[in-house]
Amino acid sequence: MAFLSTAEACDTNVALLSSCDLRVLQPIFQIYGQRRAFCGPIATVKVFEDNVLVRELLETRGEGRVLVIDGGSSTRCALLGGNLGQLAQNNGWTGIVVNGCIRDVDEINSCDIGVRALASHPQKSNKKGNGEKHVPIHIAGTLIRDGEWLYADSDGILISKTELSI
Numbered sequence: 001m002a003f004l005s006t007a008e009a010c011d012t013n014v015a016l017l018s019s020c021d022l023r024v025l026q027p028i029f030q031i032y033g034q035r036r037a038f039c040g041p042i043a044t045v046k047v048f049e050d051n052v053l054v055r056e057l058l059e060t061r062g063e064g065r066v067l068v069i070d071g072g073s074s075t076r077c078a079l080l081g082g083n084l085g086q087l088a089q090n091n092g093w094t095g096i097v098v099n100g101c102i103r104d105v106d107e108i109n110s111c112d113i114g115v116r117a118l119a120s121h122p123q124k125s126n127k128k129g130n131g132e133k134h135v136p137i138h139i140a141g142t143l144i145r146d147g148e149w150l151y152a153d154s155d156g157i158l159i160s161k162t163e164l165s166i
Contacts, residue, residue: 003037006155009164016160025140025157029097029116032105033085037153038066038095038114041163044146046070047131051079051124057133058084062093066114066150070137071100077123080115082107089113095152099139114152 009022016022043065045053049072057067067088071079080096082104088096088111095114101121102108108115134146144150144159151158 003153004039004151004164006151006153006158009151009158013164021161022164023142023159025142025159027156028118028140029157030119031116031154032102032108033095033111033113033115034109035095035112035114039149039151040064040066040094042066042068042144042146042148042150042159043133044068044070044135044137044144045131045133046135046137047079048072049074049077049079050126050128050130051084052127052129053131053133054079055084055087058088058091058093060091062088062091064092064094066095066097067093068097068137068139068144068150069099070139071098073118074100075119075121077101077125078103078121079125080108080117081124082111085111085113085115095150097150097152097157116152116157
């Protein structure tokens with residue numbers, strides 16, 4: 001998949017920005033993983049301090065998708081660690097955005113995926129299986145729907161209703 005610069009996408013898609021068909025996430029995420037830039041269709045999951053559904057999704061074939069996790073902005077535990085980062089890479093996920101924390105930063109940084117998260121935290125999450133998959137979520141000032149497209153690079157993260165032309 002060819003790469004699209006987020007700055008260039010904003011410059012060339014002013015009408016989509018005005019109509020909110022293209023949205024920019026607030027700049028609150030740290031950059032992790034080997035892929036500094038990534039894009040793909042979105043799969044969503046909404047959880048709170050529980051990563052069972054995150055694992056369930058990452059165990060499926062990613063097929064170039066990006067998992068966007070609404071962790072409720074919790075900074076009390078990690079929703080993603082090195083094992084799940086490796087699982088995502090092995091199953092063909094291109095990236096993961098976590099509205100929450102990760103752990104095992106060195107392991108995640110060795111994975112060939114892109115990861116964005118609020119911060120790192122050494123404590124693991126609960127394992128109760130609470131949450132919802134493939135639902136609309138609201139993170140970083142933006143409503144995100146399953147099936148929309150995410151574009152991320154060092155400048156930021158964009159959400160588009162449809163795949164952008166490159």
